[in-house]
Amino acid sequence: MILYAPPKTASRLPVIDFADAFSPDKAKREAVAWEIHKISRDVGFFYLVNHGVRQQLVDGQFDWTRRFFSLPPASKAALDMSHSPSGYGYERMGAQALDVDSPADLKEGFQFGFDIAADHPYVQQGSLRYGHNLWPQDLPGFREHAQRYYDALRQLSHRLLSVIALSLHLEEDFFEPALRTPIATQRLLHYPPQPAKTAHNQIGAGAHTDWGLITILAQDDIGGLEVCNADGDWVRAAPIHGSFVVNIGDLLQRWSNDLYHSNPHRVLNDKPLPRYSLPFFQDGDQAQIIECLPTCCSAERPARYAPCSIGDYLAAKVRETFGAAGVAA
Ligand SMILES: O=C(O)CCC(=O)C(=O)O
Numbered sequence: 114m115i116l117y118a119p120p121k122t123a124s125r126l127p128v129i130d131f132a133d134a135f136s137p138d139k140a141k142r143e144a145v146a147w148e149i150h151k152i153s154r155d156v157g158f159f160y161l162v163n164h165g166v167r168q169q170l171v172d173g174q175f176d177w178t179r180r181f182f183s184l185p186p187a188s189k190a191a192l193d194m195s196h197s198p199s200g201y202g203y204e205r206m207g208a209q210a211l212d213v214d215s216p217a218d219l220k221e222g223f224q225f226g227f228d229i230a231a232d233h234p235y236v237q238q239g240s241l242r243y244g245h246n247l248w249p250q251d252l253p254g255f256r257e258h259a260q261r262y263y264d265a266l267r268q269l270s271h272r273l274l275s276v277i278a279l280s281l282h283l284e285e286d287f288f289e290p291a292l293r294t295p296i297a298t299q300r301l302l303h304y305p306p307q308p309a310k311t312a313h314n315q316i317g318a319g320a321h322t323d324w325g326l327i328t329i330l331a332q333d334d335i336g337g338l339e340v341c342n343a344d345g346d347w348v349r350a351a352p353i354h355g356s357f358v359v360n361i362g363d364l365l366q367r368w369s370n371d372l373y374h375s376n377p378h379r380v381l382n383d384k385p386l387p388r389y390s391l392p393f394f395q396d397g398d399q400a401q402i403i404e405c406l407p408t409c410c411s412a413e414r415p416a417r418y419a420p421c422s423i424g425d426y427l428a429a430k431v432r433e434t435f436g437a438a439g440v441a442a
């Protein structure tokens with residue numbers, strides 16, 4: 114359990130202008146990579162602007178998200194994630210405790226992933242987070258929009274990881290093989306206002322690190338996301354219209370031999386209004402082995418972790434935070 118202590122107000126997260134990441138000029142792409150390198154070794158979180166995703170698409174996804182959470186409880190319950198062998202679908206209020214020793218999170222969610230053929234071996238094996246998306250039947254148009262949003266975010270995650278490869282002195286396409294058949298999950302989250310009285314240390318999302326490679330988060334204008342910086346101080350990630358908040362996840366920290374940081378964050382909605390957010394998690398192919406990157410280990414800095422597969426790492430995290438509720442037996 115990480116006890117809640119209020120954030121400092123003075124500091125704020127850095128902003129990365131991503132326009133030059135799309136430049137044909139490699140020197141310009143390298144300049145963006147260097148900024149990302151510095152931040153990733155420190156707080157591991159940044160706002161991303163000029164990222165190429167149309168604002169209309171993001172706004173539309175928030176509209177569909179509000180409509181989804183306004184569905185009658187029975188419609189949402191019919192999509193409960195326990196019905197999907199992949200753990201996709203509806204996450205009821207209190208289903209997850211992201212900070213494992215704390216009370217359940219005060220949020221409800223909906224998650225879906227990569228649209229993969231039903232006869233793909235990963236789906237046939239019942240692998241976590243492959244196939245078995247559940248879609249609401251009583252919201253025509255929801256699925257089509259969600260998939261357009263997902264495609265845009267997936268593309269952006271590829272571009273980000275190509276710049277991150279550059280930032281680690283790797284070929285720009287280094288991560289591509291790990292992204293072809295990915296565990297890439299879009300969550301839609303709803304946080305009601307924090308009640309006046311809750312269980313000890315119960316908030317919207319308990320302090321946690323993200324598990325995958327990178328997370329790309331759209332948040333509405335309510336605020337509530339708080340990030341722990343390298344000094345151990347909590348900093349508010351106040352909403353910046355038109356930006357995404359991007360952060361490094363555990364698997365990239367591990368792959369980079371702790372050079373890059375996957376830092377804790379949490380959510381507390383202290384406004385009297387509901388908060389919605391849309392985190393996209395790019396976690397990579399379940400079969401990919403995470404083993405110290407060639408540019409991140411040396412005689413002075415030997416590999417700190419035993420090799421492990423992405424699939425095994427994520428399955429352990431799902432078990433820890435959802436208990437048996439996250440995946441069909
Ligand atoms: O809702 C947010 O702002 C953050 C959510 C989050 O950290 C997560 O789902 O991992």
Ligand SMILES: [Fe+2]
Nearest residue numbers: 321322323378
């Ligand atoms: Fe998170």
